[in-house]
Amino acid sequence: xxxxxxxxxxxxxxxxxxxxxxxxxxxxxxLARVSGRLRRSFxxxxxxxxxxxxxSPYDLNKARIVFRLG
Numbered sequence: 001x002x003x004x005x006x007x008x009x010x011x012x013x014x015x016x017x018x019x020x021x022x023x024x025x026x027x028x029x030x031l032a033r034v035s036g037r038l039r040r041s042f043x044x045x046x047x048x049x050x051x052x053x054x055x056s057p058y059d060l061n062k063a064r065i066v067f068r069l070g
Contacts, residue, residue, distance in 0.1 A: 005056075007024060007055065009022040009024045009032075011049045013047065018033060022065070030053075031062050034065050035066045049070065050069035051068055052065070
């Protein structure tokens with residue numbers, strides 16, 4: 001089982017197909033999608049929301065949003 005990298009970010013843009021542009025730190029941005037658990041719970045995400053994400057160590061340009069922090 002592979003280990004995921006967990007980190008926090010802030011949503012910069014909402015894109016088509018439940019994709020989001022998320023800023024990790026002041027210089028780095030990644031493309032993130034919503035996890036199935038959040039989609040099932042109808043959690044709304046908008047610009048400026050802080051989120052917790054999981055990233056694979058093999059692809060550091062994509063992430064999965066697993067929790068909305070506010």
